[in-house]
Amino acid sequence: MRCLIVADLHYSLPQYDWLVAQAPNYDLLIIAGDHIDLSSAVDGRAQIVVINKYLDLIREKTRVVTCSGNHDLDGRDEEGEKTSRWITELNARGLEADDVSIEIDGTLISLCRWWDGPKAQARLAEQLARDAAKPKTQWFWVHHAPMADSPVSWSGSKFIGDTVLKGWVDQYQPDAVFSGHIHQSPFTGAGSWADRIGKTWVFNVGQHPGAPPAHMIFDTEANEILWLSMMGAQSVNLSEPLVRPIPPLRAPPDWFTSGSQARGRTLARNPGLAD
Numbered sequence: 007m008r009c010l011i012v013a014d015l016h017y018s019l020p021q022y023d024w025l026v027a028q029a030p031n032y033d034l035l036i037i038a039g040d041h042i043d044l045s046s047a048v049d050g051r052a053q054i055v056v057i058n059k060y061l062d063l064i065r066e067k068t069r070v071v072t073c074s075g076n077h078d079l080d081g082r083d084e085e086g087e088k089t090s091r092w093i094t095e096l097n098a099r100g101l102e103a104d105d106v107s108i109e110i111d112g113t114l115i116s117l118c119r120w121w122d123g124p125k126a127q128a129r130l131a132e133q134l135a136r137d138a139a140k141p142k143t144q145w146f147w148v149h150h151a152p153m154a155d156s157p158v159s160w161s162g163s164k165f166i167g168d169t170v171l172k173g174w175v176d177q178y179q180p181d182a183v184f185s186g187h188i189h190q191s192p193f194t195g196a197g198s199w200a201d202r203i204g205k206t207w208v209f210n211v212g213q214h215p216g217a218p219p220a221h222m223i224f225d226t227e228a229n230e231i232l233w234l235s236m237m238g239a240q241s242v243n244l245s246e247p248l249v250r251p252i253p254p255l256r257a258p259p260d261w262f263t264s265g266s267q268a269r270g271r272t273l274a275r276n277p278g279l280a281d
């Protein structure tokens with residue numbers, strides 16, 4: 007399975023256009039929260055309409071899953087806690103999002119809601135507890151906030167990650183957690199897009215303006231993840247120990263270019279790829 011992973015698009019329409027164009031090259035697109043831009047002059051309800059159109063365009067080309075981020079909250083639930091109704095409603099529209107866990111070829115992917123209060127947090131805890139008991143060869147989480155006390159949540163001056171998530175990672179030790187939220191972490195000196203906590207790999211794809219967005223390409227057979235951004239290209243092999251500093255990727259791996267001229271051209275054109 008080949009996955010394209012992004013987060014924090016924040017109503018960047020050129021970035022959504024890029025996703026629509028790239029979608030046919032992947033088996034799965036993961037958007038790890040923050041579709042909406044709360045600081046935009048465009049009304050949030052209008053943004054939701056447009057983004058839903060984009061998600062419909064993408065789903066015609068590949069499977070797309072997502073989770074809510076803090077910018078995606080558009081209402082309150084019956085408990086009075088902030089919630090992303092429009093992200094939850096994606097499930098009823100045949101897309102997969104918050105509170106849902108999907109299984110692909112034995113891999114379980116838990117799509118984790120943004121929790122803004124104890125009830126929603128408990129709901130997510132129940133989802134993870136249920137998923138822990140399910141049979142699976144690998145377990146991935148899509149969770150907007152990155153975990154605490156890791157370079158993936160370094161703000162540039164301090165760690166500002168999710169301490170509750172850290173507890174869940176320690177408890178369940180999933181294979182990988184895909185996040186965003188702290189846009190600058192991968193681009194700061196002490197920050198990173200990747201970290202390893204015991205057997206768990208944790209990621210923050212990062213955010214920068216313009217297309218293509220910062221993104222990760224995950225080939226589950228090769229068990230390798232490429233990270234491409236304005237900082238260049240790097241990769242980690244999930245079967246190997248993490249090496250710091252993560253070395254630059256100097257050429258596309260064989261698995262990437264084989265079988266898809268389109269993917270090869272895309273990576274070759276990426277200005278961040280070292281030559």
Ligand SMILES: [Fe+2]
Pocket residue numbers: 014016040075077187188189
């Ligand atoms: Fe964000």
